[in-house]
Amino acid sequence: MLPYTQQTIDTWQKYYESLTESYLFPNEFVVRTFLAHYPNLDMPHAYQGAKVCDVGCGDGRNLVLLHKLGLELFATELNERICEITKAKLADHAEHILADIRPGLNWQLPYDDNMFDYLLSWNSIYYMSGAEGDFRQHVQEHARILKPGGYLVCSVPAPSCFSLEGADELGNDLIRLRTEAKWSMLAGTIFRRFRDFDDIENTFGAEFTDFRRCRIQDDCYGLPLEYFVFVCRRKHDNRRLCGAGLDNEDL
């Protein structure tokens, strides 16, 4: 394990160990995406018995919703200790929720190929392994564990989000955070940043298609909470064609 990644893991472990109270309310836009109907969203809401993986699930707040919807729950967090904390919180929940939560990183997810109908990556896919990290590996790894045609529901910060304020550009679309605001624990963390939805579609388009867009622009008592949310589907035969030596331009 590279020292930078170990430091990230230690930071988040300390954070989750410090959360003595966790209310486990799902994010409003996860609720909207999975439950509601909108003009540009056609993700089927047939969840009973389908498999979902919540990558970087944190304290499990979104898993509570996914459980209510009848999905079979799988998830990842950074190490065994965080996975155990989250599993215990879910087991203590009034609904005694069971989830298979395994240690995993954005570029190395602990599940088989083609396993999931839905993937949720809510503010986690852009955490890098360091300044040399290759975000394409994150895209490929998330696609690998989704079934062809399966849905990725994803949120990433927009450029004006508080967490990116004053960040240093490292080149290759990577930034190092300087945030002094709410999450000062993230200072020094390296993110893949996205300029706009076209950037997102170009980056994820190697493996995903059928993008649906949603923008969160929220002035939360002076804290700008700004995110790009998108839903897309894993391409059907991209992997096989790439294996045959074809580029995306050939598709």
Ligand SMILES: C[S@@+](CC[C@H](N)C(=O)[O-])C[C@H]1O[C@@H](n2cnc3c(N)ncnc32)[C@H](O)[C@@H]1O
């Ligand atoms: C902002 S929190 C979001 C947590 C959760 N998805 C939610 O919505 O509450 C970011 C999460 O990403 C996880 N994370 C950080 N670096 C990661 C990496 N390299 N690979 C996978 N997950 C990572 C952290 O442990 C943390 O739980």
